Amino acid sequence: MGGMEIPGFRGRVLTSSDAAFDDARRIWNGAIDRKPALIAQCTEAADVIAAVRHARQHELLVSVRGGGHGVAGHAMNDGGIVVDLSQMRGVRVDPESRTAVGEPGLLWGDFDQATQAVGLATTGGIVTHTGIAGLTLGGGIGWLMRAYGTTADNLIAADVVTADGTLVHASEQDDPELLWGLRGGGGNFGVVTRFSYRLHQLGPNVLAGPVVWPMEDAPEVMRFYREFCASAPNQLTTITQYRTLPAFPIFPARFHGRKVLQIGSVWAGDIAEGQRILAPLRGFGKPLFDLVAPKPYVANQSANDKAVPHGWHYYWKSTDLPDLDDEMIDIITEHSLRMRSPRSYSILFQLGGAVASAGEDDTAYSHRAASFNLNINGVWLPDEDRGAEESAWTRGLFDALQPFHYGVYVNFLMDEGPERVRQAYGEAKHRRLVALKDLLDPDNVFRLNQNIAPSAV
Known part of the structure; x- marks a missing residue:
């Protein structure tokens, strides 16, 4: 299968006999366990060129690893070469x-x-x-x-x-x-x-943070939220999670382990104006707690880190949605109340604004007219025997929303076949990409x- 030496390569080449090999083949999704023949840890563009040429010459299967965070695990392969860019972090x-x-x-x-x-x-x-x-x-x-x-x-x-x-x-x-x-x-x-x-x-400070309600209240809260989103200015982006509240110190201890609806916000503008805009959402119904406050942008960026660590097992299904009608809201709530793993969740991204105002043909990224993206995440620990159950729950919610599917965001796909990739772009755009x-x-x-x-x- 060709030599382990890569001509002109100045980085480090790892094989299974190297102590660092197992660490280097680990990626974010712990459910993916693959063993390449070579991991070529590049230090510069010249190394990438050398690795690609070597792969061509020896007809090696090629994976490209950046952050290694892709849920489908394409950063790794079995028996081929990984062009590993993780050392190039300038x-x-x-x-x-x-x-x-x-x-x-x-x-x-x-x-x-x-x-x-x-x-x-x-x-x-x-x-x-x-x-x-x-x-x-x-x-x-x-x-x-x-x-x-x-x-x-x-x-x-x-x-x-x-x-x-x-x-x-x-x-x-x-x-x-x-x-x-x-x-x-x-x-x-x-x-x-x-x-x-x-x-x-x-920044450096932005108005940001979640408002959290009991998940049982989600049908009413989400009906209000839908109207709120319809008139929200572009400076506001909201992301909703149906989740079991983790035992993080930032969350009041008495609600740990409770199923909740969490609507997070970032206001990219004047803080006082953001307070006015967010007041109706924060005042709706009976929130369990509200952590919206001025905070460093970088602090808000890391707020989700601990909820999705490296090495847990992840199984995703996702779809864009044209809008949020009552039936969708009820389906998502009903399935979320049935989640078994405390780590699984569904996340709903509010689109629109500047995402929608760019022309549909301006970029390969597609479905600019979608109002929301839903990503359903089955999550469990490596030593838990619940992969089948969580994957079935994920597919169950995805299938229940079938009548409302509207394209899909390519980064949220697992290995779901060429038809789903085409759905990510639509026919005309897919032809241009081909x-x-x-x-x-x-x-x-x-x-x-x-x-x-x-x-x-």
């Missing part, structure tokens, strides 16, 4: 031009720290240990999206190593079509070695992803 912020350049192993926590040091930010993940690469390439939804668009909307340029081992630059000036495809088309077109982003003035794939990766070297197969395959 970030450079230019306050003058309000831009940042990040390497593909960079995590959102480090990115936010660097940009917030100069009072800037861009839409990023809602967990700090997520990598910037996969999130950006799939679209990128997060706390600032209604104010500033998706992460992909803020991607202004990228350096990409293509399947033939060439380094190319994508921007509006150089290869606008590749830039279009990178804004939501995933890792299909090459390995990105540098991402350039547009930044926005924000044409780009034909041009850049006709042999489908980069296929361990939400794959856009070239015509020949």
Whole structure:
């Protein structure tokens, strides 16, 4: 299967005989356990080029690992090579031009720290240990999206190593079509070695935090919330979770372990104005508690970290929703009240705002007209025998919402087949992505992803 030595490679190459190998093949979703032949830990673009050329020469299956946070586990494979970018974590912020350049192993926590040091930010993940690469390439939804668009909307340029081992630059000036495809088309077109982003003035403090109600009250609260969202300004992004309240110190102890409806907010604007805008939501019904307050943006960004740690087992099903009607609200509530694992949850992202105002054909990221995205998460511990039960619960809620499905966000897919990938883009856009794939990766070297197969395959 070809030598372990990679010509011209200056990073570290790990095989199963190395002590560090098992650590290096661990990814966020502990349910994924794969053993590649080689893990090529790159230090720079030249290493990526060498690794890709080596893979081609020896016909090795290729995985690309950035933050390793993708739920489907495409960062790892069995028997092939992993182009591991996790050591490439540089970030450079230019306050003058309000831009940042990040390497593909960079995590959102480090990115936010660097940009917030100069009072800037861009839409990023809602967990700090997520990598910037996969999130950006799939679209990128997060706390600032209604104010500033998706992460992909803020991607202004990228350096990409293509399947033939060439380094190319994508921007509006150089290869606008590749830039279009990178804004939501995933890792299909090459390995990105540098991402350039547009930044926005924000913080350091924002008005943010959750309001929490008993889950039994969800039908009334969510009917009110739907009306509230309909007129909410773009500076406000809300994310709702149906969850069992974890025993975190920030939550009042008497509610730990209780099933709750949690509506979190970030207001990207003047704090006093945000207080006025959020007052009706905070005042509705009988919340158990309310943690909305001015706080550092970076503190809010890490608030979810402990709820989704590395190594737990995750099984997801997701769909975009055109709106939230009464029947959907009742279905989600009813299924959430039946959750068995205290770690499982459903999360509903409010879309609209700047996400909806970009043109549908402006980027590969799709379904701009969706009002919400629902991600149903079955979660259990590695030593718990509840995988089948939690996966069945996840599918049960997903299937019950079948009549309302409206496309899907590609970053929330597991291995669900080519039909679901097409649903992520719609037919016309999928054809445009296939044409780009034909041009850049006709042999489908980069296929361990939400794959856009070239015509020949």
